[in-house]
Amino acid sequence: MxxxxxxxxxxxxxxxxxxxxxxxxxxxxxxxxxxxxxxxxxxxxxxxxxxxxxxxxxxxxxxxxxxxxxxxxxxxxxxxxxxxxxxxxxxxxxxxxxxxxxxxxxxxxxxxxxxxxxxxxxxxxxxxxxxxxxxxxxxxxxxxxxxxxxxxxxxxxxMSFFDAASPIIVGESINQDIAFLASRYDKGDAAYLNCPFNKDQYLQFREALCQAEQAELKDFERETAKFFEGCLPIEELAQRGEETMRYGPLKPIGLFDGRLGDFREPENKEKRPYAVVQLRQEDKQGQLWNMVGFQTNLKWGEQKRVFRLIPGLEKAEFVRMGVMHRNTFxxxxxxxxxxxxxxxxxxxxxxxxxxxxxxxxxxxxxxxxxxxxxxxxxxxxxxxxxxxxxxxxxxxxxxxxxxxxxxxxxxxxxxxxxxxxxxxxxxxxxxxxxxxxxxxxxxxxxxxxxxxxxxxxxxx
Ligand SMILES: Cc1cc2nc3c(=O)[nH]c(=O)nc-3n(C[C@H](O)[C@H](O)[C@H](O)COP(=O)(O)OP(=O)(O)OC[C@H]3O[C@@H](n4cnc5c(N)ncnc54)[C@H](O)[C@@H]3O)c2cc1C
Known part of the structure; x- marks a missing residue:
């Protein structure tokens, strides 16, 4: 009332x-x-x-x-x-x-x-x-x-379109011997945890993403499923082409693990990652990290299985899984x-x-x-x-x-x-x-x- x-x-x-x-x-x-x-x-x-x-x-x-x-x-x-x-x-x-x-x-x-x-x-x-x-x-x-x-x-x-949210990971479960702290082009503080792939790892990961099982959309939703281009599920990007993720959320450019030396040195060129998953700090203490650009409609079990293929996330514990839903306006x-x-x-x-x-x-x-x-x-x-x-x-x-x-x-x-x-x-x-x-x-x-x-x- x-x-x-x-x-x-x-x-x-x-x-x-x-x-x-x-x-x-x-x-x-x-x-x-x-x-x-x-x-x-x-x-x-x-x-x-x-x-x-x-x-x-x-x-x-x-x-x-x-x-x-x-x-x-x-x-x-x-x-x-x-x-x-x-x-x-x-x-x-x-x-x-x-x-x-x-x-x-x-x-x-x-x-x-x-x-x-x-x-x-x-x-x-x-x-x-x-x-x-x-x-x-x-x-x-x-x-x-x-x-x-x-x-x-x-x-x-x-009108409507589909939108999705990314998973969040417990910081302690991230292998920081592999993941490195840096911001792209060293801009601002080294604020992101970056999980680097070599080419083989990237291709395997893409293959797993393309094969993974998605959560069901209701029939009427499947018919009308339009994605929001600025927030596409990661598996949709993977399916669009081998390189699509590398030009999107897995873009490696400007990201280098300083522990491996100086990226400007020619001999370090081959140490540059082939692709990178970025994790953004969620809370002031840095206990939680969200997967940047990893909106997804995969089944929750599949998310855990496939995302643990990312170097540094082999033992990742998830506090929130990705979800997808219809947006109305x-x-x-x-x-x-x-x-x-x-x-x-x-x-x-x-x-x-x-x-x-x-x-x-x-x-x-x-x-x-x-x-x-x-x-x-x-x-x-x-x-x-x-x-x-x-x-x-x-x-x-x-x-x-x-x-x-x-x-x-x-x-x-x-x-x-x-x-x-x-x-x-x-x-x-x-x-x-x-x-x-x-x-x-x-x-x-x-x-x-x-x-x-x-x-x-x-x-x-
Ligand atoms: C899954 C998802 C992921 C997104 N990711 C991002 C992102 O990463 N970055 C970004 O900038 N934007 C993102 N967006 C867009 C962004 O969330 C929205 O633009 C923004 O939150 C919209 O704010 P809002 O106040 O319109 O709606 P909301 O923040 O959704 O707030 C609407 C509120 O209304 C309440 N409500 C609904 N119906 C009723 C009712 N009948 N009676 C009473 N209360 C009701 C809901 O509980 C909710 O609290 C995302 C949106 C979604 C849905």
Whole structure:
């Protein structure tokens, strides 16, 4: 039962919903945040904490000359609780903003639970509340009953693709006589554990991956199975060709075991690995490591058998196995305004992967915008779109990993500029131009936003 006194309700306590609820509360407005876990869990989540990171623990490149880094910086300046908390609990990740996921999510849960204007309710919402200002942030694994109600409300079919998560390994079970610490091109700290293959080992491993048994997809899923090109299962990559993994997650370039000498010395050339599996630190203590780019749909027993063929992982103990599942999203360009309000009901907003944005940082940016606009609706203020520079950041983060077909579901101004699809080099050049004026534009925009808000808060 939904309280009739609530002004704003946020459904879903993932990255988008957590950010959205915080922005509403920080604007001085009471908000109910509905999160179904642990009453009901999803196929990808493992805890009952808010803002759980379901696969990698990385928010992407940190540097503000990269799309993700620019978005981080913009969100930081806009008071994002997600980015602020990520900064506090960062772990070494060679130029990326990666976090200790357990502490990160736990602290966000505590922070939101202790906010006097946030009421955290642990229950599944099965219908879109008809009253109040509502933000839908239930993510790619929105429960079937709410999804059915949303479909009824919009009158539109969902879109979907398949996505997968990588396994996590106990650090002590990794053979560190074989695995070596290094970041690619020695950038930043030596933050990754790298498991090196020679050519024979690589070919055997690929063969085992191609032969391994996959978990069953349901019939209707098999028919429609479209993978997300930025997050392909490792066995799918293995099947695409002998070299595919070596140009993808097993890329050896820039990685050398310093214990073997200086990589610049010609006699050490043949000691360079043929392929490398990278492990990224999961927690501050370095007790857990996730397998970078090892999303998989193999049966769990097969994952253990095949991944233990990786040099250094012969005795690996897994605390989490890889999983694959269907992601659902709505046709945002048709349904939403760039303010993330539904065209047919402006008091209903949506954010996060449910609207087709991909990645932790883009979900956070959408949550920030939906929360800001929900607050502005309560305050009687005009709703806003993301500043152009931030849209560019969102766009570029999104396209750096997505295939063109996934642009479609993004709302018009939240990262869709059709002329920018494809052609990575061209995108990068254009991005450079935007980056240069990004942060100063943001300051101006923020000032305008604050002034408007201040005036109206005083008036109301
Ligand atoms: C398996 C998988 C792997 C991924 N890997 C990565 C990655 O490595 N890096 C990256 O940047 N991005 C990754 N993504 C994408 C990224 O997770 C999402 O973009 C981001 O988490 C989306 O945030 P969100 O808030 O929209 O959804 P979520 O984080 O999924 O949050 C939605 C929340 O809503 C809750 N919920 C659902 N239905 C209901 C309901 N009816 N009532 C109440 N609560 C409900 C869920 O329990 C959940 O807590 C991955 C996604 C998946 C699914």
């Amino acid at each position: 939904i309280s009739s006194t609530a002004k704003v309700q946020v459904i879903g306590g993932g990255l988008a919903g957590t950010e959205a609820a915080w922005q509403v509360a920080q604007a001085g407005i009471p908000v109910i945040l509905h999160e179904m876990r642990p009453i009901r869990t999803s196929p990808a989540h493992h805890s009952q904490e808010l803002a759980e990171l379901v696969c990698s623990n990385s928010f992407g490149a940190m540097s503000s000359d990269r799309a993700a880094g620019l978005l981080h910086e913009e969100l930081r300046r806009l008071g994002s609780i997600i980015i602020q908390t990520a900064d506090q609990h960062a772990v070494p990740a060679g130029g990326a903003l990666a976090v200790d996921r357990g502490i990160f999510s736990h602290q966000l849960t505590e922070t939101l639970s202790n906010h006097p204007l946030i009421e955290l309710k642990r229950s599944e919402i099965t219908e879109i509340p008809s009253e109040d200002i509502v933000i839908l942030a239930t993510g790619p694994l929105t429960t079937p009953s709410l999804a059915a109600d949303l479909q009824k409300f919009t009158g539109m079919e969902y 709505i046709n945002s360009p048709q349904l939403l305004d760039p303010t993330l309000q539904f065209k047919i009901r402006p008091t209903l907003l949506a954010a996060g992967q449910l609207i087709g944005t991909e990645g932790y940082t883009a979900a956070t940016a959408g949550g920030w915008l939906a929360g800001t606009n929900a607050a502005r609706l309560v305050l009687g203020l005009e709703t806003v779109t993301l500043p152009e520079t931030m849209m560019m950041g969102a766009l570029f983060e999104f396209i750096s990993s997505a295939s063109p077909k996934h642009f479609q579901p993004m709302p018009p101004n939240f990262g869709i500029l059709p002329e920018l699809t494809g052609k990575i080099r061209q995108k990068r050049e254009r991005y450079g131009k935007y980056r240069d004026r990004a942060l100063s534009d943001l300051n101006e925009w923020q000032l305008k936003l604050n002034n408007k808000q201040k005036n109206l808060v005083i008036l109301s």
